[in-house]
Amino acid sequence: MRARCYRCQNTFETDRFGTQRCPNCGSEIHLPDPSAPPAVQSEPAPAPAPAGGPQPESFPGPLPGWAPLPHGAPSVPEQSAPFAERAQRGFVSSYVETWKLAALEPARFFRQVRISETGSAVLFGLIAVTLGLWASLTFRYLSANATMSFVTQFTRWMGEGRLENGPLLQMMRAMTLSYFLGSLVATPIAAFLVIILTAAVFHIVLLLVRGAPRGFESTLTVVGYAYGVFIVQALPVCGGVAAILWFAIAAIHGISESQRCGTAKAAFAVLTPALLACLCSCAAAVLGGLAAGVSSLRGVGNGPPSTGI
Amino acid sequence: METTRRFGHEDAFAAIGVLSFLAARFMPLLQLHYVCPFKALTGLPCATCGMTHAFVYLAHGKLAAAARASPLGALLAAGFWLFAIVDGVRLAAGLSLPSLRPQVARALAWGCVAAFLANWAFLMLAQLA
Numbered sequence: 001m002r003a004r005c006y007r008c009q010n011t012f013e014t015d016r017f018g019t020q021r022c023p024n025c026g027s028e029i030h031l032p033d034p035s036a037p038p039a040v041q042s043e044p045a046p047a048p049a050p051a052g053g054p055q056p057e058s059f060p061g062p063l064p065g066w067a068p069l070p071h072g073a074p075s076v077p078e079q080s081a082p083f084a085e086r087a088q089r090g091f092v093s094s095y096v097e098t099w100k101l102a103a104l105e106p107a108r109f110f111r112q113v114r115i116s117e118t119g120s121a122v123l124f125g126l127i128a129v130t131l132g133l134w135a136s137l138t139f140r141y142l143s144a145n146a147t148m149s150f151v152t153q154f155t156r157w158m159g160e161g162r163l164e165n166g167p168l169l170q171m172m173r174a175m176t177l178s179y180f181l182g183s184l185v186a187t188p189i190a191a192f193l194v195i196i197l198t199a200a201v202f203h204i205v206l207l208l209v210r211g212a213p214r215g216f217e218s219t220l221t222v223v224g225y226a227y228g229v230f231i232v233q234a235l236p237v238c239g240g241v242a243a244i245l246w247f248a249i250a251a252i253h254g255i256s257e258s259q260r261c262g263t264a265k266a267a268f269a270v271l272t273p274a275l276l277a278c279l280c281s282c283a284a285a286v287l288g289g290l291a292a293g294v295s296s297l298r299g300v301g302n303g304p305p306s307t308g309i
Numbered sequence: 310m311e312t313t314r315r316f317g318h319e320d321a322f323a324a325i326g327v328l329s330f331l332a333a334r335f336m337p338l339l340q341l342h343y344v345c346p347f348k349a350l351t352g353l354p355c356a357t358c359g360m361t362h363a364f365v366y367l368a369h370g371k372l373a374a375a376a377r378a379s380p381l382g383a384l385l386a387a388g389f390w391l392f393a394i395v396d397g398v399r400l401a402a403g404l405s406l407p408s409l410r411p412q413v414a415r416a417l418a419w420g421c422v423a424a425f426l427a428n429w430a431f432l433m434l435a436q437l438a
Binding site for chain 2 (some may be wrong): 122189200207208282
């Protein structure tokens with residue numbers, strides 16, 4: 001019979017079930033015997049196997065879904081993310097389930113997730129970034145007056161002329177209603193651009209270190225799902241920083257597992273662009289502006305300097 | 310050649326190319342008074358200084374001005390927009406793009422690094438001259 005290695009994804013011929021080594025990469029794999037009785041009756045029932053998409057047809061036994069595996073159990077072959085099956089599972093429940101897997105169990109999720117469904121991954125990230133930014137923009141808009149008042153009082157307390165508060169006050173005054181509404185409309189487009197360009201930059205760095213054996217689809221899948229954590233941008237004040245750090249961790253784990261390239265190469269791919277941003281501050285400002293709700297367009301309009309309510 | 314109508318990630322890059330052209334052609338991007346932090350700190354241009362100018366100049370047909378502002382920016386803009394046209398034709402004809410071999414993809418990635426460094430050197434020299 002023909003089996004597929006969960007690690008290198010290569011197929012090989014074998015004449016027996018059970019634990020054995022992949023002849024291509026040497027990984028230890030387990031081929032369960034389909035005629036054997038169920039081994040673990042006390043474990044929770046696994047989720048149903050994905051309905052759509054091609055499956056490794058010769059892999060023996062049913063797919064276990066995304067339910068937690070028993071300790072020491074062998075890994076399972078690639079399967080669709082719950083969000084990719086949103087038509088069957090329901091949009092919100094599949095989104096929440098995928099978010100939990102990508103944010104809380106990135107290593108397991110990205111090792112098993114099917115990489116050919118990049119559209120679902122990009123849509124997943126786009127929704128999270130958009131919702132997070134909308135909440136963040138709303139908070140900034142509503143608190144613009146309070147922030148201006150605080151900055152003015154703080155400047156007076158520090159002593160006139162000792163602290164330059166002009167740029168910050170100018171930024172707060174630019175938070176007009178038209179700017180706010182324009183940002184809300186532009187946010188999904190900006191989110192789409194940021195996800196695609198982030199994946200492209202990561203992938204170029206991965207190519208340099210021979211860390212992309214599974215192609216751009218793998219990198220884009222990881223980046224799309226990892227951007228799901230940007231929904232925590234909705235948290236006031238610290239949400240942006242928390243989102244960036246969490247994204248970096250999820251992306252490093254994800255690229256390492258999905259590309260099968262190791263943590264060092266994955267960390268290099270994720271962290272190098274961040275360091276490079278210091279040398280490319282203009283490009284970083286454009287991407288950062290997009291990620292912050294097209295704030296780089298601030299100041300173009302000549303509207304009245306009104307602020308939030 | 311295999312035929313396909315599926316909207317893939319290559320089409321996403323083409324869409325970004327179209328968006329970048331529309332932004333460069335019709336939005337008042339050069340009216341943004343942005344000061345590069347790297348340049349403000351060191352007095353030297355950062356590696357991506359002038360790219361917005363290059364995109365805008367090229368979108369208005371000013372090839373020489375675009376190349377002066379940032380050769381890499383002009384090259385990037387031209388490549389992006391050309392790819393968008395090619396991908397549009399490909400979609401209309403229902404064809405698939407040929408996939409790059411890993412060696413070619415890696416060589417292109419190193420080419421990107423070389424172009425990036427050469428562009429930065431050009432900007433530095435232009436600043437010092």
